[in-house]
Amino acid sequence: MEIFFIVTLLVCISLITILLKKRIVIEVISLLGSLVVLFLSFAIALKVSDVGTNYVLFNFFSINSLSAIIIMIISLIGLGANMYSIPFFRKETEKNIIGFSRVKQYFIFLNLFLASMFLAVSSSNPVLSWIFIEATTLSTAFLISFYNKSSSIEAAWKYLIINSIGLLLGFFGMLLYFTSISSLPGNGLISWDLLLNNVSHLDPIIAKIAFVFILIGFGTKVGFVPMHTWKPDAYSKAPPPLGALLSGALLPIAFFIILKFKIITDMVTGPLFTRNLLIFFGLISIAVASLIMLNSKNYKRLLAYSSIENAGIMALGFGFGGIGIFAAILHMIYHSFVKSVMFFSAGNLLLKYNSDKIDTIKGALKVLPITSISFIIGFLIVTGVPPFGIFLTKVSILSAGIKIYPIITFVALFFMSIVFIAFLKHISSMFFSENDEDMVHDENNIWLIIPLIIFIVLLIVLSFYIPPFLSNLINNSVLIY
Amino acid sequence: MSISFLQFLLEIMFLTIIFLHLFKKNSDIVLAYIIQSILVSLILSNSFIETGNILILWVILCVLVVKVILGPMFFNRLIKKNTLAFSVSTYLSSPLTFVFISFVTFMAFSKKLLPITNIIPSHHILLSLSISMIFLSLFLVVNRKGALSQIIGVLSLENSIIMFIVFAGLEQSPGLQIGIIFDIFVWIIISTVFASMIYNKFGSLNVTEMNRLKD
Numbered sequence: 001m002e003i004f005f006i007v008t009l010l011v012c013i014s015l016i017t018i019l020l021k022k023r024i025v026i027e028v029i030s031l032l033g034s035l036v037v038l039f040l041s042f043a044i045a046l047k048v049s050d051v052g053t054n055y056v057l058f059n060f061f062s063i064n065s066l067s068a069i070i071i072m073i074i075s076l077i078g079l080g081a082n083m084y085s086i087p088f089f090r091k092e093t094e095k096n097i098i099g100f101s102r103v104k105q106y107f108i109f110l111n112l113f114l115a116s117m118f119l120a121v122s123s124s125n126p127v128l129s130w131i132f133i134e135a136t137t138l139s140t141a142f143l144i145s146f147y148n149k150s151s152s153i154e155a156a157w158k159y160l161i162i163n164s165i166g167l168l169l170g171f172f173g174m175l176l177y178f179t180s181i182s183s184l185p186g187n188g189l190i191s192w193d194l195l196l197n198n199v200s201h202l203d204p205i206i207a208k209i210a211f212v213f214i215l216i217g218f219g220t221k222v223g224f225v226p227m228h229t230w231k232p233d234a235y236s237k238a239p240p241p242l243g244a245l246l247s248g249a250l251l252p253i254a255f256f257i258i259l260k261f262k263i264i265t266d267m268v269t270g271p272l273f274t275r276n277l278l279i280f281f282g283l284i285s286i287a288v289a290s291l292i293m294l295n296s297k298n299y300k301r302l303l304a305y306s307s308i309e310n311a312g313i314m315a316l317g318f319g320f321g322g323i324g325i326f327a328a329i330l331h332m333i334y335h336s337f338v339k340s341v342m343f344f345s346a347g348n349l350l351l352k353y354n355s356d357k358i359d360t361i362k363g364a365l366k367v368l369p370i371t372s373i374s375f376i377i378g379f380l381i382v383t384g385v386p387p388f389g390i391f392l393t394k395v396s397i398l399s400a401g402i403k404i405y406p407i408i409t410f411v412a413l414f415f416m417s418i419v420f421i422a423f424l425k426h427i428s429s430m431f432f433s434e435n436d437e438d439m440v441h442d443e444n445n446i447w448l449i450i451p452l453i454i455f456i457v458l459l460i461v462l463s464f465y466i467p468p469f470l471s472n473l474i475n476n477s478v479l480i481y
Numbered sequence: 482m483s484i485s486f487l488q489f490l491l492e493i494m495f496l497t498i499i500f501l502h503l504f505k506k507n508s509d510i511v512l513a514y515i516i517q518s519i520l521v522s523l524i525l526s527n528s529f530i531e532t533g534n535i536l537i538l539w540v541i542l543c544v545l546v547v548k549v550i551l552g553p554m555f556f557n558r559l560i561k562k563n564t565l566a567f568s569v570s571t572y573l574s575s576p577l578t579f580v581f582i583s584f585v586t587f588m589a590f591s592k593k594l595l596p597i598t599n600i601i602p603s604h605h606i607l608l609s610l611s612i613s614m615i616f617l618s619l620f621l622v623v624n625r626k627g628a629l630s631q632i633i634g635v636l637s638l639e640n641s642i643i644m645f646i647v648f649a650g651l652e653q654s655p656g657l658q659i660g661i662i663f664d665i666f667v668w669i670i671i672s673t674v675f676a677s678m679i680y681n682k683f684g685s686l687n688v689t690e691m692n693r694l695k696d
Contacts, residue, residue: 127657134664141671150682154691157628157675164635164668165622172615172642178651179600189654205596233694 002040010115017108027086030107034079041075049469062124065476070121073336074249078114080451081241087447113139125189137163144238155233162230170217176210199267207268214261221254223308224281225288235304240347247307248336275319282315290415293422300356310335317397324400326478331393338381341455345375363435372431374452383420389463482527491610494520498617511556514633518548536655543662555673563680571624589613600649607648614641628676628686
């Protein structure tokens with residue numbers, strides 16, 4: 001019942017927010033709601049970890065180990081985004097950037113977005129998952145154009161059109177899988193399980209064509225190159241908490257759908273076909289993102305390209321197989337949390353400097369010490385510096401690939417090194433250069449720091465200790481995918 | 482309905498997409514989309530005739546309300562409000578557009594795509610036509626510089642996929658179909674609002690004007 005309560009609660013919060021006229025009430029309700037959602041998500045994860053199989057409810061919801069992990073990720077980043085949004089938008093209101101109606105609109109769409117993500121990842125039916133992923137596009141389009149500037153409308157338009165086309169192609173691919181089913185079941189819903197049970201009736205060539213469409217369609221949402229073009233624009237123009245949600249929560253959901261279809265395709269065509277495609281998209285995503293990052297001029301766009309690179313690393317992990325799958329799932333978790341740290345830090349920089357250009361940020365380490373250290377820690381984690389968890393996941397993914405695909409592994413390692421160099425170049429320019437003397441040396445607000453510290457602590461703890469229930473969930477996911 | 486009649490309806494639909502590529506006036510583009518959506522409703526009514534499922538009538542009603550009445554109403558309001566008589570140009574010239582249309586149509590009927598156009602062998606031509614409509618709608622979004630043309634292109638792509646679903650025997654339950662139409666309805670509202678915002682900010686619906694975001 002927990003997932004039902006989560007979705008109902010979030011939709012109710014959205015609806016109640018429409019009627020509310022006091023900002024503090026909107027903020028408190030949204031924050032409390034996200035706390036309740038977090039507890040319920042952990043209850044689901046513990047249940048799935050104990051049972052070890054799918055957790056099914058009303059024939060509409062079906063949660064397996066990986067979806068339980070993603071549900072926890074969404075709820076944690078959802079809570080972080082709520083915690084961060086309140087002081088962030090209060091600061092922006094003080095600066096006359098936004099007014100009450102914008103803030104109200106933000107919390108309405110934010111909770112709808114969260115509800116859509118929970119539904120997309122827990123639906124037992126692929127078409128319902130598709131409908132809810134499309135709903136995430138619709139609920140976030142207005143959030144990307146939040147500041148109503150020419151550039152943010154441009155970003156939102158690209159996001160809307162590119163993602164809609166991608167999802168329609170994904171829908172087409174999804175329907176090709178339904179050719180294995182001769183007639184609709186009694187409730188009229190073709191579930192993931194039914195697709196798996198009828199896999200023997202699926203034509204291998206159709207399965208291959210369908211998977212290509214799935215990878216292009218949902219890969220657009222993940223942000224694989226060359227379907228990534230919306231991502232830097234949307235991430236750079238969206239409010240920073242939304243950037244954290246797009247990168248940390250929405251990316252794993254789209255990946256999850258691709259993996260669901262990967263299992264079906266593998267059963268028909270053998271695993272080589274899907275693995276090669278994932279390796280191909282993974283490698284070009286890492287390569288293109290790393291080269292663009294070298295000359296990035298905007299730190300929010302830098303984070304967007306870093307997300308593209310990390311999506312590529314996850315694709316390589318699932319493509320290489322073996323220990324690579326375990327590492328890719330763990331990488332997904334670390335990446336989601338580290339991106340929250342980095343987007344929230346980017347938000348603090350934006351508030352202080354009123355600019356997202358790398359060139360305008362000088363000597364930030366002295367001006368915003370805690371924010372700067374957080375951003376630098378985020379950089380060390382995301383680029384895979386030891387002893388943080390991503391170091392282990394990157395090494396595991398590369399070691400999984402080195403035996404079968406040595407050249408690809410070395411090329412990937414080369415471009416990962418470029419990402420480190422690119423980040424280091426921008427980090428030294430932003431944080432270690434001489435600062436502007438006129439800048440007031442203090443953090444914006446303690447409440448803008450707390451979410452950063454929570455996620456950093458979480459990342460450090462998870463780098464050295466994985467709780468047994470999470471370990472169970474990851475191991476069970478590896479067996480499935 | 483006989484296959485030849487369904488093929489006739491689908492051929493008219495195919496022609497509407499060709500006209501979408503050719504029309505210069507925005508009102509003509511909306512009219513072509515209305516005709517296309519009416520044809521979708523007619524073809525869907527064949528499923529009702531064959532199965533007698535009353536719920537399919539609801540689906541048809543939703544298609545008519547959303548795609549024939551409400552959607553075009555929003556588009557026409559956008560055109561009138563912003564006096565957008567003419568659509569902006571295409572990236573490829575008309576002769577090149579025709580060459581590409583011919584090539585794409587040829588590809589859709591080629592042996593390469595036989596695995597998906599032969600899902601139901603008796604519907605081979607219908608499925609090939611649907612595939613060519615999918616490709617041409619995609620090309621419409623890519624080739625047109627106008628925001629409204631891009632919106633109609635995405636909606637035409639959705640109509641084309643529906644036609645493929647119908648003729649490949651992959652229709653979903655009416656409940657799910659209504660869910661999808663609801664999604665499309667919300668999409669139409671949001672995209673129209675954005676088109677209006679683009680006009681207000683850029684003074685035109687030409688998407689090439691939007692070039693502020695670069696690396």
